[in-house]
Amino acid sequence: MTQVILKQAKIIDPSSPYHNKVMDIKIENDTITQIEKEIAAPSGFEVVNISNLHVSKGWMDSSVSFGEPGYEERETIENGLKVAAKSGFTAIALQPNSNPTIDNQAQVRFVLDRAKNHATTLYPIGALTKGSEGTDLAELFDMKNAGAIAFGDYKKALQNANLQKIALQYVQDFDAMVIAFSQDSTLKGIGIANEGAVSTKLGMKGIPALAEELQVARNLFLLEYTGGKLHIPTISTQGSIKLIKDAKAKGIQITCSVAVHNLVLNEEVLMGFDTRYKVSPPLRDEATRKALVEAVLDGTIDCITSDHNPLDIEHKKLEFDLAKDGTIGLESAFSALLTVLPMEVVIEKLNAIKRVLNLENPTIATNNQAAISLFTTTDNWTFGKENILSKSKNSAFLGQKMKGRAIGIYNNGQLIINS
Structure with a gap:
């Protein structure tokens, strides 16, 4: 000590x-x-x-990918937790998008064991479906008992509405939360950038805001029907903000987050075809960026995440349509947020996921x-x-x-x- x-x-x-x-x-x-x-x-x-x-209460990032097991060339748990600590985070929620996927109790225990004795505490998110393939529910109850704090398939929307309904009903038996990334894959199609003036100028296939909003609306209807708790991560459109605001006014137990890059950057940065800016959901227009900032300020958006997603150069330095979505963000999260939000709001939103998940958050006393x-x-x-501390750049x-x-x-x- x-x-x-x-x-x-x-x-x-x-x-x-x-x-x-x-x-x-x-x-x-x-x-x-x-x-x-x-x-x-x-x-x-x-x-x-x-x-x-x-100093403040310790920050927690609600969406972090490392890679281990399976993609250690992108990031290891050991180095990733050191990066998180030096970036000001006392805790992170680890996404299940490793290889194999964190979809059973053995995988949950593996990542928890790898995270022992580190300054930053790791909380695993279990995959909602086996292999995050969207077909069958994973071993949710067993994973909860092993230490998983919530369940969701990273960047994969569950297209099967009935399976989403069953998941929301089932996890209520053991007071767990479902995380529902919301994007209609048929409307997204082969889109790679926000549908609008910039994608048209650049000749890029667009992703309409409707692809997100339709799925958000469906998931809110399902939540209203089933009860329980739902978290919608990394929302990115004005329509999503309104849908979630209206749902909260009805008393539905819905929370949501936004990614740092969607608060700080807009689609104009794509003009150079730099794949570092290819993220999911995509960077939107300036009016939407400002609307997301306002939604943070008025409390509609509960949490802010770095949505840290390390990717090696072989998957990122490609033609724009072939490159994988994702950016690292732990190292830059706090300082980038201070350029668009008051410091007290940044601290509150970097703490909020603890309240959402009923985790301890000791006062400075x-x-x-x-x-x-x-x-x-x-x-x-x-x-x-x-300033980059991660293995991936x-x-x-x-x-x-x-x-x-x-x-x-x-x-x-x-x-x-x-x-």
Whole structure:
């Protein structure tokens, strides 16, 4: 256990009696033992003294892919968790899109075992269907008992409405949540970019907003029929925002997230045919980007995710229509968000998935467990290759202006600093 004193840290935690105060924080054996204006550093303590240091409850990313097992060339669990820690995340939810797919209790236990003794806590998402193929439900109850926190097929919409209905009904027996990526595959077709002026100019096959909205509407109807809890990840259209807002007004238990890149970037970046910007759902127009930011501010969108998806160069540096969808995002998430949202909102939305999943989220107060993210807010800088910590380098944020920096975390008795 690392014994630490955080010097002159501004505490951003509305649930804490020290919210918005600049304090010294003493951490011993994974517990906050003292918070005072000034604390002398005893021998054996590591002192963190950084200009403009801020701390908050530890952030959690609701959608992270690593690759292991099967795609270790993209990212390993060990290095991925180190990247997450240095990017300010005390916890991540791991997507099941490995090889083999995380669709049974043995696979859940494997990734949990690989994540032991790391500063960042890993929570596995189990595949909703066997092999994420959309045909038969996976071993949901067994995976829940093994440690899976929710169930969904990464970037694959369940086209079978009856199977979606059965899943929503079944998981209520053990208080689990279904994650439903929403995109009608027949409407998407061979589309590779947002349907609009830019895709027309570039001669790219478009993906209409309707492809997402039709599936969102269907899934909300199913949820209203079955009851239970549903999370719709990475929404990207104005129609989806309205549908979810209306459903929440009805009292339906629906939550949703948006990806950092859909909040910060728009389809104009595709003009250079750079496949780093090929993501799913696609980057939309500027009016939609602004609408997504507003939906974060008004609470319609519950969570923000980096939607971190490492891909090796063989799958990314190709013609645009052949390249795989996805960007890494852990390293850039916090600083990119500060360019479009107030700092307090960013912190809240990076914490929100814990509330959605009923996970512990200890307040920054004495005698509480220390699960803390460390960051600054005033730095202005440009994200470059030297800032990429992941094995894969497919970042949509290279060359983007950034604000503030994720410094690291204290979690699970360990201090990790991005030096």
